[in-house]
Amino acid sequence: MIYELVPNELHDEFKAFHHDLEKLTSQHVQSCPFCKKTEFYIIRSKPNKTYRCKGCHKYFTVSTNTPFNRLMPYNWFEFIFINRINKMGYKEIADRLETSLEKVTRRDRAIINYLQNHYPSLHSWYIHQKQTKLMxxxxxxxxxxxxxxxxxxxxxxxxxxxxxxxxxxxxxxxxxxxxxxxxxxxxxxxxxxxxxxxxxxxxxxxxxxxxxxxxxxxxxxxxxxxxxxxxxxxxxxxxxxxxxxxxxxxxxxxxx
Structure with a gap:
């Protein structure tokens, strides 16, 4: 259903970004964001998984070195992204998440920054989907x-x-x-x-x-x-x- 709202030429980038959000939500990590080595271990599971690299010995989470860093809970990003595409306003999203307008807009800007760095075509399209008419x-x-x-x-x-x-x-x-x-x-x-x-x-x-x-x-x-x-x-x-x-x-x- 959501793919119908995205231009065909952007489907590949959309799928890739959607997959990134799923990995973020599941806190699936493939490598250390600092040295790129794949050998690491979990040192803490709550409130979010924290890892330590066996190579560079640095601590990291799934969102380290990304615009999503420290913006928990991670499952909000997919909810915000999908509903912004569906033309839902920030206020309604905030009400559904039972949170503040500021937290929603901050996370939407994190999404925009991530798209700009990794999926420029999707970024260009997405920012034009943003709500332009004020309440x-x-x-x-x-x-x-x-x-x-x-x-x-x-x-x-x-x-x-x-x-x-x-x-x-x-x-x-x-x-x-x-x-x-x-x-x-x-x-x-x-x-x-x-x-x-x-x-x-x-x-x-x-x-x-x-x-x-x-x-x-x-x-x-x-x-x-x-x-x-x-x-x-x-x-x-x-x-x-x-x-x-x-x-x-x-x-x-x-x-x-």
């Missing part, structure tokens, strides 16, 4: 965030934080102002996660890309930003969304 509650929070950012960037005469005067003028292109009365300067975003985050002219585009599900590499290419910068911005906006009472959207946009 009404997320859509509302998305609109709220964009409205707040737009208002913030277009603020003309905010109240001075030092003397309370409205006789203020903007300094540069960020959210910095100087009071004409007391001559003090201030930043509307001081003591927030966005303090010192540059290029405000890109903030709205960045938020759009976050909500669309773009990964760090895609965002970096679209906005000509370094990957480290994208990671920093993503983290900053995650906490800013929480501060602005948009926690569900923050979880939606958060990257691992």
């Amino acid at each position: 009404p509650s997320l859509e509302e929070q998305y609109s709220t965030i964009k409205a707040k950012v737009t208002a913030l960037l277009n603020e003309q005469n905010p109240t001075c934080k030092h003397c309370g005067s409205n006789e203020t003028t903007k300094i540069g292109s960020r959210t910095c102002y100087r009071c004409k009365r007391c001559r003090h300067s201030f930043n509307l975003l001081s003591n927030t996660s966005l303090n010192r985050i540059p290029k405000p002219e890109l903030w709205l585009q960045f938020i759009d890309l976050l909500v669309s599900g773009a990964n760090n590499s895609q965002i970096g290419k679209a906005l000509n930003l370094h990957n480290d910068t994208v990671r920093k911005w993503r983290s900053a906006w995650y906490y800013m969304m929480i501060d602005w009472q948009c926690e569900a959207l923050a979880i939606w946009c958060k990257n691992k």
Whole structure:
């Protein structure tokens, strides 16, 4: 049944990935992920099987050196993968697994990372199956965030934080102002996660890309930003969304 939802040319990659997920669930290990030797022994069976290699003497599990590392239980990955193909939303998957939305999205991103590294064609197809239409509650929070950012960037005469005067003028292109009365300067975003985050002219585009599900590499290419910068911005906006009472959207946009 599920094969009918996957293009014929991707069936081989799909079967291979599905087999990988089955091995992950059964915790079947063929070789040491570090030295590739096949001689190892189990040192612990619960909560998941832990092995020790007789060659390099390192400890490992079935998920070591994979995006799935430490993301138990492993059988969730197949459930999430199959239901995402079936167009099931994250919220419904989370409800069925009786877990949080954040845990589901984190595991889906692990699936995407694994596909990108091992099955590029399936990865390209799968990411276009991701839910692009936001739930009404997320859509509302998305609109709220964009409205707040737009208002913030277009603020003309905010109240001075030092003397309370409205006789203020903007300094540069960020959210910095100087009071004409007391001559003090201030930043509307001081003591927030966005303090010192540059290029405000890109903030709205960045938020759009976050909500669309773009990964760090895609965002970096679209906005000509370094990957480290994208990671920093993503983290900053995650906490800013929480501060602005948009926690569900923050979880939606958060990257691992």
